[in-house]
Amino acid sequence: MPGLVVAASAALVAWLVHLAVPAVPILTAAVALGIVVGQVPALRPALAGGLAPGLRVAARRLLRLGIVLLGLKLSLVDIATLGWVSILTTVAVVVVTFVGTIGLGRALGLPGHQPVLVASGFAICGASAIGAMAATVRARDEEQAVPVALVTLCGTLAIAVLPALWHPLGLSTTGFGHWVGAGVHDVGQVVATAQLAGSAALAVAVVVKLTRVLMLAPMVAITAAVERRRAIEPTGPRPAIVPLFVAGFLAAVLLNTFVPLPEPVLAGADLVQTALLATALFALGASIRFAELARTGWRALVVGLTSWALVAALAYGAVLIG
Template structure:
């Protein structure tokens, strides 16, 4: 535990700084600030030896174990009752957006030769719930930390751009508050980015966006399970013998969803869980950001950028189509 403390203390300090940034600049989502802070720290030459040395054990705990705990607590944000209130058309179109974006991004990533698990991780981030989904899928597939660097950077970049781009398109596209909220919830990656983007259109748009977004978050469990099942069928894949079909933290996430749906939890418990979930994910995403090196991103070149931007356009286009169908 003593060896892990320096890295954990750094991650906790970074989470507090990200929170202060969010307080000062409310349009910057806390988790996005945590990832960006990690990326910036990783580019400081004087800090890099510590990141791979004395800080590494604690950062590894944050990026793996704290991430999983945060995802379990994320389930307490979801209620099947709220999701059912969207109606079957909205639910089915939201699921379709997730599945089509996921499959399309994987296909493009493999066609362009992205290495290892990167196509699956990019697809998870853009189709489900940003860097949190990348971490969850990486944990389930036992992907290396290096494989997460490009997907996390891409989804952070595009999600941050969405905060400015989508509101600018709200009126030109002729969307109502409800329609804009649905579009944002179905097409923006991280929950915090959804809130930052939708709030410009008012409380109605924000409420719809959050419920639609959490419906996408609920897809995390089946998408992870299906992906792991497919990977296990590949005899050359090392994850075939090491990975459970439904990882324990994914089962915990589903249990938290059911608990929040069927058990009347007191407000103080939900508020405390929300704070804990945010803190854990902020620490974890800082640690993931701290593993990113721009020099390594440059080696992937234009291929990763093309996949990320295309996936962003795909999910936004499909989400807009879902709004029109609804």
């Protein structure tokens, strides 16, 4: 309980930060707060001791529940309104970024599951995707620290960098929204960036972004299948091809698509989902140690920045094609 209470309290603080500065997404504030807490030497004994069990529950179980509820944001009808060209180019951006980032990460010698975790965060939906993929490949909490830090850093920078490039790149309002939705990592960061161009850009950006979020299920399933084939002990436990929380995510998408849910239900689910993910992402952020990143993280930084540039360039190309 102590770790859960601390993580939930931090999520509340992140919400207050968002209210004070609306441009700062709640989830970004939660991760950043966790990162700051993790750097305070006096707090580390508590983080590794009495708070550790609750923080692990937050980073794993609450994250999975939040991802399930994230499915209620998606409607296949809304995605279909984009048109086949936009849908296919969005899928292509996700796949090419995912595969390219994994290849670069392995070429630069990133350890363990870091290549696939960085790829998930930049290609799909930020820290939420990292947590989902980590659960699927059974990555250690320490392996998630660098990818979460990188995707938070780059997603936060995108809020300032992409609007500055809007007019120089000659994008229309809706074109800018499409670019943001296809190229920014976390849903909250997409909203914070696209709203600067008005409601039309925001609407397009959210639908494009949620199309990328929908790719979480097949990418996780494919990765799980690959992990099963690579398992050293065929008789031992292997990752499920479709983890239970991913099946729940898909069920939520179908429910929102085919069942007319009342608006208060959707609003309540959105509030709970944000609270769960903010709590989980604080716990993930608290596991990050900058001193360790400084010694071992330069390769991951190169991979992350390159992946960010790749997804932004591919997203811009998708806008021009669409």
